[in-house]
Amino acid sequence: MKNEKAHTDVKTLKTMALTAGATVAVAAGGLEVMDEAVAWTYGKCLEHGMPYLTNMYFEATLTYLVWFATGMYFTYLDVTRSPTKIQKDYWPTNWEMLSCAVPQIIVYGLGVVIGWVQWVKHPQEMSQVIQEAPPTFIEMIFQIVVTFLIFDFVMYWQHRALHTVPWLRNNIHSVHHVFSAPFGWAGGWVHPVEQAGLILGAAVPAYMICHPFARWWFFSTMVMILVDGNSGHSVWWSPFNWLIPGHGIDRLGNGAEVHDVHHYLPTKNFALILIVWDKVFGTYVDPDAENVPTNPYQPPYIYKFREEVKRAPSVTGGSE
Secondary structure, eight states, X not given: OHHHHHHHHHHHHHHHHHHHHHHHHHHHHHHHHHHHHHHHHHHHHHHHHTTGGGBTTHHHXXXXXXXXXXXXXXXXXXXXXXXXXXXXXXXXOHHHHHHHHHHHHHHHHHHHHHHHHHHHHSTXXXXXOOOSSOOOHHHXXXXXXXXXXXXXXXXXXXXXXXXXXXXXHHHTGGGGGGOSSOOGGGGGOOOHHHHHHHHHHHHHHXXXXXXXXXXXXXXXXXHHHHHHHTSSBOOTTSXXXXXXXXXXXXXXXXXXXXXXXXXXXXXXXXXXXXXHHHHHTTOOOOTTOTTOOOOOOOOOXXXXXXXXXXXXXXXXXXXX
């Protein structure tokens, strides 16, 4: 019996070792495939995109195009009265969408055009060095994740400061809070000072940490998530629905569900991408909580935002 048991144990250990080895081999093989895919894709970008990729405004152009496409996507959802709408008793009017979208499209688009004109006139002065060697898949993912963490942490405190400091709240951030129920184009409806802060918060870590290919992915993903957060829709690709979706304390990803609440409880839910910052620093309100009040849909309060914050109803967890 002892010999049989010992033989069985050895056999079990061998099976476990073979399984572990096979798992490692499959993972290594998978990483090798991903490395090849990254190298092939980046190589094609260089082959067909040079010398345009060296333009210092290339990332701005890419971000603008993704922002525009994402805004149009949510406009379609609003116009067609999509069931993904969170606050179904409010829909932005065509005039609200047009008056918010058109100025942004023109201003941001004009900035991109000016950048390309400058690059054509002064290619050497307006060009950046693009690495020829591709990153590995692990390197690219690591750089994107670290950049997102730094950006999101900085944006949490910047956003919170915009609410906490009276002058910033009343003269800068109140421009964005003219909408008590945001929609796709409302995300970019901000004061130029606030926009500059967001651009710096994203660009500084991205250019310090990321390989160009990782940087392109970061900017594209970042702007999609930011538009989603202000969209008023619960879409399947929102971090709220796939990044540890759970409920309450288990939830990790932000989204329109969380940010909608912020627009009528403006002392809560400051985070842009990861709600972990709100949870850690005591400013999180779960949109599914029973004691969360409904949106009063008050008129735009661009000049009365300070008073609006004071009158905001409180929920469990206190207020700022």
